[in-house]
Amino acid sequence: MPAWTCPDCGRQFGRVRQGHECSPAMTVDEYFSTGPPHERPVFEAILGRLDDVGPIHIEPVSVGIFLKRAASFAELRPMERWVAVAFSLPRRAQHRTITRKVNNYGGRFWHVANVRGPEDVDDALGDLLVESYLSSPEP
16 A cells, blocks of 8 residues: 555655656556557566566556556666666666666665566566565555
8 A cells, every 4th residue: 555645646655745747647558559569568578577476556657657566666668679677676786688877876776677578577687676576665
């Protein structure tokens, strides 16, 4: 259960009155109706890796898809030839798709994986996403 739902846009957040761009989330089908064709297979592969971890709130907005537990634990943002999959961990991790500098923010390390297709969502990246979910705040 989220800590707060914005009364104006209906989006869910981990902190009460969390700052955000107040615009309603779309449905998954609305979101993918205008996106690049490589994006939905990556999304489906990631959800497949997270099937058994627990409840996930999926929030499609204009810039991408936020995957939330109590707060966002991963974000998928479409690029021209890949999907930038950002996630946080309590440690630095490595994977062949993590090509950007890993940033420390508030005691967590933000990673960005450039995922070109569902085949890039292998066991190792799937394990990192599960770890991100499990290490994120509980509702």
